[in-house]
Amino acid sequence: MTEAEVQERIEEMARAARAAALELALLTSEEKNAILRAMAVGLRAGAGAIVEANAKDLEAGAEKGLGKAMLDRLRLDEARVEAIAGGIDQVVGLPDPVGEVLGEWQRPNGMRLQQVRVPIGTIGIIYESRPNVTSDAAVLCLKAGNATILRGGSEAIHSNRAIAGVLQLAGGEAGLPAGAIQLIPFTDRSSVSALCRMDGWLDVIIPRGGRGLIETVVSQARMPVIKHYDGICHVFVDAAADPAMAVDITVNSKAQKPGVCNALETLLVHADIAADFLPKAAEALRAKGVELRGCERTRGLIEAVPVGEDDWKAEYLDLILAIRVVDSLDEAVDHINTHGSHHTDAIVTADEAAAERFLRAVDSACVFHNVSTRFADGEEFGFGAEIGISTEKLHARGPMGLRELTSYQYRVRGEGQLKG
């Protein structure tokens, strides 16, 4: 297709999404749940066909020379399709945020005001590889009353088309408005740019993927973008930390699952506890296979590779840990605010005043006292499901659940009040 043809197709889809959004906003929770249940049934019934479509992607991926990890992320089997359907069951069970009254008050002239949660409207989601996102994202958006346009990675196109097809067909029979869930069915690269120009119809774009993808969207999008950037997460071991707890939290934050955004990347240690804590920590970390990179003072206490300035800005997503000894809590806070990514940062201390100062001074979405950074997660927070972890400060910060997929409106009721 030419770019103009792509643009035209995307605009048709965006207009249809807007029309669907106006219908979705009027559905009751029961109506939305009935649609979701039908989708889960459809996915289970269509598991065979979805796995077959996925086989085409796997074959093409192997031919293209995709790595083993990549192919594994791409792979769907009956169990994984069941997990996707189970995800829908879970969303059915979550409370509907739409219609929640956030505030209610009366003015001296008698007007009664309500601030009420409403759907955002239309959401563009651009994502890479994992085909489960096609269902997970669309379903979460739908529960919050939003229409979605999905743009998955080209390597998963057959899987994504199969999943979206099932959701549309099964959902449609249960009352899903046409246009409520749309997948861009072609893989032309210009479709990303075209989506970014649909600010007349799309209320927001959520890119889920690597930095390159997010950068492209940020620089082109005319509508708001909810970014999910890096997690350069810190643990600060304060002078008043319990050393055993500090070791446990450090090891858990770093090594429990190193490839995710809430994993620890830089460890900051107060000078007063460093000689006691660092050798214990080093031993426990090495036992998990973690490579240690340290500042000069760190290397005076334990064996470690010298850090470069780049290490403070590194999201390793691997069994590597940068370590720095600092002289004060304020120095730790300053390091985090300067080098971190404002995602998740933790302090380990028995000193309540130090903890409170840290929590207030660190400019991050999630600030933790005496817990592992790995808890920065919508499920762990109790949101039931998450669409991601936003690194935005506006609208949605940190783990994003259903509430973060809503907007609000002011409803005002009166008896003919006029402005004097």
Next chain:
Amino acid sequence: MTEAEVQERIEEMARAARAAALELALLTSEEKNAILRAMAVGLRAGAGAIVEANAKDLEAGAEKGLGKAMLDRLRLDEARVEAIAGGIDQVVGLPDPVGEVLGEWQRPNGMRLQQVRVPIGTIGIIYESRPNVTSDAAVLCLKAGNATILRGGSEAIHSNRAIAGVLQLAGGEAGLPAGAIQLIPFTDRSSVSALCRMDGWLDVIIPRGGRGLIETVVSQARMPVIKHYDGICHVFVDAAADPAMAVDITVNSKAQKPGVCNALETLLVHADIAADFLPKAAEALRAKGVELRGCERTRGLIEAVPVGEDDWKAEYLDLILAIRVVDSLDEAVDHINTHGSHHTDAIVTADEAAAERFLRAVDSACVFHNVSTRFADGEEFGFGAEIGISTEKLHARGPMGLRELTSYQYRVRGEGQLKG
């Protein structure tokens, strides 16, 4: 200055703003209020100098041939400076949103979570002509703990520099961190583009001005933008409306102050009441000097200029009203959602069910039942002060007060919890 020099200067300012924001976030309400009080005192003491600086702008404006209305908007006298200082007194009296606990809960593993309001951080404000915005915007942002970079219009540069200078000096003596309120002191056009590239340091840009300015910012900004676009506001007179109330609300919405974004632009009338209502409304509107433009059915009932298709999308900001007769509430809703600007729309009806359907189905920031559209305003809503009326759906929708100038963070406290 060259563009590179402008870029360099703006980057220095943006870095300073970020550093100030981290300090501002730690100030108590009392400390912020002490700074604000000192600023109000400073403005009153410096009124003479501010009016003198303003005289230079007025002279330059007259030479440039600015119109009378423009010059009046630009003019400052002692009374207007007193009004600006009074605005600060009012902000002192408003509750501080920072630190408010938005939610608090415990997880099965014992972790205690809090969602707490925190400042956004750094805010760029780009505005035109009225020099009072220099103080009004900076002060509201400061109360919410934010640092600001202000970029006013070139025609008000002397006034803006004088006001910002007083705020910085008087505030600084009372503990305002350096860099907390900065005005771009030069008028190079490229400073707007440079600001739009400061996404490393600026958390959001709020453009206040005409569509051209907003379009420039939207297309260039890499950070979130909170737009204040047009208000194409509607009143729908339902079949079950009280005709007298409908006439009053129509006239008040249109004519009480036609040049503002919450003024009525298009009147929709249910066919069943049109023959009774429209002649009465036309008489009352004409008495206020309103020009009527009507659809064919309207013109069958009253005298009116024929509307063109452009009229449904027009923000007249003037004593002109477009009128359309519709056959149903759904047709009115459809007209509003298609042609409106999602700002403020009202229904007049005695039928509660019709009203509730309208409030739910209209996709606008403010939806009103039996009140004038002119009440869509932060002061009228009881917010104490407003920075504008956002046409965004994300983060802040409708009138924006102090709360809308904040973000939040999750604070999690535990006793060494690890992820299993």
